[in-house]
Structure formats: structure tokens, C-alpha cells
Amino acid sequence: xxxxxxxxxxxxxxxxxxxxxxxxxxxxxxxxxxxxxxxxxxxxxxxxxxxxxxxxxxxxxxx
Numbered sequence: 001x002x003x004x005x006x007x008x009x010x011x012x013x014x015x016x017x018x019x020x021x022x023x024x025x026x027x028x029x030x031x032x033x034x035x036x037x038x039x040x041x042x043x044x045x046x047x048x049x050x051x052x053x054x055x056x057x058x059x060x061x062x063x
Contacts, residue, residue, distance in 0.1 A: 005040075008052065008061040016061055018045060018052060 003021045010016050021036040037045040037052055039059065045052040052061040 006063065008063045011060050016040070016059075018061065018063070 001021055001023055005017050007048045008016050008018045017040045017063060019033055019038045019040065021038070023035075025046070035047075037047055039045060039054075041049070043051050043054050045059075050063050052063070053059065
């Protein structure tokens with residue numbers, strides 16, 4: 001698994017970091033495996049285009 005981090009801005013205009021975890025091609029049999037996104041504090045994010053939101057909707061980010 002590899003990861004990268006990139007900057008985003010929340011709805012208040014504050015800077016945040018999004019972590020993207022990508023499965024290695026050799027470690028998965030499913031070629032459709034999608035990246036996983038998290039905030040720096042470990043909360044899960046769901047991506048929709050250039051927007052990311054926590055499942056509860058309390059944090060909304062854009063890149």
C-alpha cells in the first residue's frame with residue numbers, strides 16, 4: 001500500500017491535509033480496488049469529484 005498527502009480547504013477556509021491510501025497492484029486481486037481517504041486525525045472521508053466529506057457530514061473539504 002502506498003500513500004500520498006495533499007492540501008484541501010474546509011468550509012471555514014481552514015487548510016487541512018487529506019491522506020490517500022492506494023493498494024499496491026501486487027497486493028490485491030481486484031483491479032478495481034479504490035483508494036481510501038482519511039483526515040490527518042484518522043477520520044474516514046468519502047470522495048465525490050473534488051469534494052471530500054466525512055460520513056456524518058460534519059467535515060466538508062474541497063481541493
